[in-house]
Amino acid sequence: MxxxxxxxxxxxxxxxxxxxxxxxxxxSQSSSDSEQSAEAGQKKKEGKPEEAKGSESKVSDEDILLLTRDDQRYAGFNMAFNKRIKHLPKYIAVCRTEKGVQYAIQKAKAESLKVAVKSGGHSFEGFSSNDGGMVVNVSLMKKISWLDNGEVLMQPGCLLQEIQGALFPRKRLLPSGSCGTVGIAGLTLGGGYGFFSRKYGLTCDSLLELTLVDADGNVRSTKDDKELLWACKGGGNGNFGVVTSFRFKTYDMPxxxxxxxxxxxxxxxxxxxxxxxxxxxxxxxxxxxxxxxxxxxxxxxxxxxxxxxxxxxxxxxxxxxxxxxxxxxxxxxxxxxxxxxxxxxxxxxxxxxxxxxxxxxxxxxxxxxxxxxxxxxxxxxxxxxxxxxxxxxxxxxxxxxxxxxxxxxxxxxxxxxxxxxxxxxxxxxxxxxxxxxxxxxxxxxxxxxxxxxxxxxxxxxxxxxGDNYSRLQEVKRKYDKDDLFHYPQSIRV
Ligand SMILES: Cc1cc2nc3c(=O)[nH]c(=O)nc-3n(C[C@H](O)[C@H](O)[C@H](O)COP(=O)(O)OP(=O)(O)OC[C@H]3O[C@@H](n4cnc5c(N)ncnc54)[C@H](O)[C@@H]3O)c2cc1C
Known part of the structure; x- marks a missing residue:
């Protein structure tokens, strides 16, 4: 009862x-923090992955930790914000670099595994994980770098509170959500709203450019494809690739x-x-x-x-x-x-x-x-x-x-x-x-x-x-024609 x-x-x-x-x-403090500390204390050589079949690139554990269910670190990285949802992927690829992400994609392809992408881990329905597949976890990729004109480059593992911690001392604002432990990646790729959106638009409206690793393991930039940028402003969650960096404009902090x-x-x-x-x-x-x-x-x-x-x-x-x-x-x-x-x-x-x-x-x-x-x-x-x-x-x-x-x-x-x-x-x-x-x-x-x-x-x-679904499917066919990035409500080829 x-x-x-x-x-x-x-x-x-x-x-x-x-x-x-x-x-x-x-x-809540999302799982990312516990993941980070669990990981930091256990940076070991045995996490070094073998080379994936079909992958040309050599990687080290500075690029990726490829965790299987028997690894003591697996449970920490498998945690999500929603305790209701439980998944058991075959591999959790904890990536620290773009090269690590490329390796994980090649490994998934070589073993015919579906791929889910996880950043802040706040998906209501656990769409950032799966059962028996590959989870590309980019929660440790947290770099923030400043560019000219108040623009900022962010890696996908940044949480909203970390972004505020970096922007506010410079008196800059990125309009986003209010919960400190939500990931910027999932939030932006689906839209993103909060206290400042009625003035500045959704978080995705401040997005100028992004880079992702597509289903072939290629690094793609929206600089070369405005249609990809359009698609990722609202329809980009785990559909076309693993986003590895975002470039945003920022505003004066009130x-x-x-x-x-x-x-x-x-x-x-x-x-x-x-x-x-x-x-x-x-x-x-x-x-x-x-x-x-x-x-x-x-x-x-x-x-x-x-x-x-x-x-x-x-x-x-x-x-x-x-x-x-x-x-x-x-x-x-x-x-x-x-x-x-x-x-x-x-x-x-x-x-x-x-x-x-x-x-x-x-x-x-x-x-x-x-x-x-x-x-x-x-x-x-x-x-x-x-x-x-x-x-x-x-x-x-x-x-x-x-x-x-x-x-x-x-x-x-x-x-x-x-x-x-x-x-x-x-x-x-x-x-x-x-x-x-x-x-x-x-x-x-x-x-x-x-x-x-x-x-x-x-x-x-x-x-x-709405009416944008078929146009999003076109983008899916271009970046992921074999439906590698897949979850129950991912865009279908
Ligand atoms: C407590 C809480 C508070 C919230 N508050 C707000 C709010 O104020 N405003 C608002 O707009 N929303 C809010 N949300 C919803 C939030 O925007 C979504 O849950 C968002 O998708 C979470 O992103 P994440 O990176 O934390 O989650 P994740 O679970 O890691 O990812 C969510 C989705 O995005 C995809 N994804 C994640 N990272 C990448 C990547 N690097 N490349 C490609 N795809 C990726 C995943 O595959 C998944 O489909 C809230 C959610 C929670 C649980």
């Missing part, structure tokens, strides 16, 4: 005792950050409808520097509204919402780097199931099912329903043309979440979770964010990529 959490227990479990997290799914946390307790259906309606009305009028999240967790609603520039009359603009709330806690003019740390999250891995609950045009998409939705969320402690603002610059036509991310005209993103502590609690929560998913599906909500995937999305090609 699943445990019923008191609010205090639930907050503790969520790591929310001190601060509200706008992205409830953001909790010095301060304002946030308002509104609490609504003892929610019922009527309050759910009125608060949701007011949240959409208010968030629809916010300037691009602002962000808003609506987070229903059991019978408690938390609304977060942020802005990184002081905006005249801001308190008045959000007054229709604060008037309904039980309490409002503003934190104004906070030092921005310090404020971002409040949203990094806590140590994992954890048990959870999260998925997109759809991209919405507006409140009617949700209000049409308000009774059933509220009753399912409120009746199942551990389930969270969240809506975040997109819109603003994300909807820009030039950005739309330059990227395969297809949902720019849908300004709200829903996320359904379930968290538990014991494996025995999973079945009950997942059942309720799926009932909510059915509600959304039956209500005609069919567009989903690729970075919030779900194994049950039937028409996932259209849901993630």
């Amino acid at each position: 699943s445990k019923t959490y008191t609010k205090r227990e639930f907050l503790k479990m969520m790591g929310l005792g001190l601060a509200f997290l706008p992205f409830m799914s953001c909790f 010095p301060t950050f304002d946030s308002y946390v509104l609490k609504f307790r003892n929610m019922n259906v009527e309050r759910f409808a009125s608060s949701l309606s007011a949240w959409f009305d208010v968030s629809g009028q916010l300037p691009e520097e602002a962000f808003a999240a609506y987070v229903l967790n059991g019978k408690t609603l938390t609304v977060l509204i942020t802005a990184y520039k002081s905006i005249a009359g801001f308190a008045d603009r959000i007054a229709p919402l604060t008037a309904l709330a039980d309490s409002t806690s503003p934190t104004l003019n906070a030092d921005l780097p310090k404020a971002m740390k409040r949203y990094y999250g806590r140590k994992g891995p954890i048990y959870f199931k999260n998925a997109s609950s759809g991209l919405y045009k507006g409140k009617d998409d949700i209000l049409q099912m308000k009774d059933e939705l509220f009753n399912l969320v409120a009746g199942h402690p551990g389930i969270v329903f969240q809506v975040n603002t997109l819109g603003g610059r994300i909807a820009d036509a030039d950005l739309e043309n330059a990227s395969s991310y297809p949902h720019r005209q849908l300004p709200y993103l829903g996320e359904l979440q379930a968290y538990w502590e014991q494996e025995s609690q999973e079945a009950g929560l997942v059942k309720a979770f799926e009932e909510i998913q059915t509600l959304f599906h039956n209500a005609g909500i069919k567009a989903h964010y690729r970075n919030y995937p779900d194994i049950n999305f039937k028409d996932w090609e259209k849901a993630y990529y």
